[in-house]
Amino acid sequence: MDTPPHPHPGRTAGIMRFVRQRIAAREWPPGARLPSLRGMALQHGVSKSTVVEAYDRLAAEGVIRARAGAGFYVAGPLAPLALAEIGPRLDRQIDPLWVSRQSLDLGAQALKPGCGWLPDDWMPRDAIRRALRQVARDPDAPLTDYAPALGLPALRSQIARHLAARGLTVDPRRILLTDSGTQAVDLLCRFLIEPGDAVLVDDPCYFNFLALLRAHRARIVGVPHTPDGPDMDRFEAALREQRPRLYLSNAGPHNPTGARLSADKARRIRALAHVHDLILIEDDIFGDFESRPSARLSTDDDRSRVAQVGGFSKTLSASLRCGYLIAREDWLDALADLRTATTFSGAGLTQAVIARLLSDGAWQEHTRRLRQRLARAMTRAIRQLNALGLRPWHEPEDGMFLWCRLPEGIDGARLAQAGLQQGLMLAPGNVFSQTQAAGAMMRFNVSQMDDPRLPDRLATLIRTCPR
């Protein structure tokens, strides 16, 4: 007998995990019949008793159900969508939501060079207090009523004006306000893609694109990124081979690499989109960090295949939640309906506060100062990290992110987990990588590296990290 007659504990756990993943990914929907005991045993090279044990335990947990004489079935309807278990095999501790969770829930005393936003004291706190008081006084402030379906006209005009200052002409009627930039991307995905549709992303890309696309059960295809945009040979190959419906990317300084899309690549991507029936979603959330605007996929004269997304959480406040999307007219109506159906209406009061802040003359000055301060922090961080043996993949012209190669033999995920024990929140490369090709990389936020304790802590962490 090749396989032992008694259940094997490690293998039992393996079978259980396998079943759970299939259910979580909804490959096996509620009510689906599980493979027979014999089939499963053969497939996994384990004994039948191991499968019996695994199925029995899953049944005891209510994950599956036995039907007398008819095998085992996925229990319905309690089969919640577990994001972390969908998609490629990942280190379960470091899934794409890992950085979000740590960033959002770690205490204020933690050092967070891995987080994705500016420190609180870089933000225009006084201007926000002032705007709150102004709105509290304003007899016409939208204090209690629902906002119009597209959002407060005053803010939509301010956004158009604000984009015009960056050289983008946008009709305010083409702007739909959302509760966040992420929600705008989510709405577009709900509107445009079906489970199983292929979507191109940059590899590496913003980790939450991966989490969001998994929630949509898209087939995510990573295209290697270079300092001036995607690798075009690989991009074209992916178009031919995968027939993607969407390319989701971010404009301005690229997250996490700080790359800068070239005008030539922007043109080529637009042309390819027409040939290959591809839609482009451009997340412009970092646009205000650019001293000199880089190329955009969106152009003033043709929005037929490009939707643009933006928001204020990076430069103004992440607590005043508001994002927006710009899309062609026929999409916008349907998107507004979809938004009404799924969140009803926007936060009129928040929109009014942001409209005041944007109309304030101090706003341009605030973003100008942010850019200068970031440029200084970038120079300092590059020096600091070089001294520790971390090498920038590329020296970004703008923005807060620096994508670094770790010293030889150090694994990013392991370093991040060790860091957490010491109150240090890091962003390991693979959370940004669909193909898990960035194990030796780490994203740093240069604005979060001012704390004098940081260099020593990082040095110790790197020295003591097992290789």
Place this chain on the structure above:
Amino acid sequence: MDTPPHPHPGRTAGIMRFVRQRIAAREWPPGARLPSLRGMALQHGVSKSTVVEAYDRLAAEGVIRARAGAGFYVAGPLAPLALAEIGPRLDRQIDPLWVSRQSLDLGAQALKPGCGWLPDDWMPRDAIRRALRQVARDPDAPLTDYAPALGLPALRSQIARHLAARGLTVDPRRILLTDSGTQAVDLLCRFLIEPGDAVLVDDPCYFNFLALLRAHRARIVGVPHTPDGPDMDRFEAALREQRPRLYLSNAGPHNPTGARLSADKARRIRALAHVHDLILIEDDIFGDFESRPSARLSTDDDRSRVAQVGGFSKTLSASLRCGYLIAREDWLDALADLRTATTFSGAGLTQAVIARLLSDGAWQEHTRRLRQRLARAMTRAIRQLNALGLRPWHEPEDGMFLWCRLPEGIDGARLAQAGLQQGLMLAPGNVFSQTQAAGAMMRFNVSQMDDPRLPDRLATLIRTCPR
């Protein structure tokens, strides 16, 4: 020859509409082959040339594509999800989003007895101004940072306290804050259902439940509603025949009927949920309108199959958007992940303002006064509507809604459309009805019927409405 050899303009438009609807409902996904010219002509009793004309025009619009010698295909990937065209045959002008659109986008000068909220001047505007000023002054106010994944702890505690005052014991750790009650229902649906899953709703029910469930492409099953909850025979029959995954209903005074769930029916529904593997979502958005709490599907001791949703848009402000959901622990973690993936985080500043408002002693007094004022408005509205020949289906004990039968021969949709011409926004019965069985009904909001111009306008409208 039975059918004319030349394309028939009306029939061409009919075929085009038929194709568009199939594509919008995604029955024909991008890339799907359209029926052959001959097949389509036979199926619709039109000439082949009519179908050729329709297909050619759709191809010119880019909706479908011809492939040489291989027929016509749905053009991909531009096939946006058009909510209004999914679901049962509806009057296209009066779909479930009709009331939302009119309510959100009609000017302030319109009379809105059809809208779903209280007039601006019933809301605690001064208290909101005060809370805004307090937050502006508070050195610890969350002005710029992202909120924790579950939402601001201060507000979650206030909500638990607030529910305790209504007799519901809830652990604040089981509360997830969302951007609206609707978003909470949407998150639960994303988490729990698949396209094609059957979902039970009350018939009539809140129209946006229908729009939301269509966005999820659920199979919606309406169960007739009675003054003390669903018709239990029909509810049980639907469980046996349709095997639904969810029952989505609203607690407190029912929208649109003002019905009140009895303790007996609540018990029976809970018991049936266990037997039939059914999940219950209870939207408690109107709970604060009850002088005497009615039965709930949620109980303190067993939340294994019930998720509860709430918010503040009805009693506090719809402009300070915030909702919440209460669910079992293992769901809550996954829901928080799903929320992070799809909207990232909540509006911390809004949450802080609401926490202040709820902690204000004036809050209980405000809701008490609202209830008294609504009770008076209800009595007055019943008298007013009776005088016009509109008969309440049931006299509600609480809340703002009155569900009325129109005078013999008047169609609600037609009346609502005529009303709109005269600046009168009405809520016709069928927008609330999955089975379109409420054409003779109309929902009135008694708090919106104070305007002295209303009785005459309504009377004229009814008199002149074609029967």
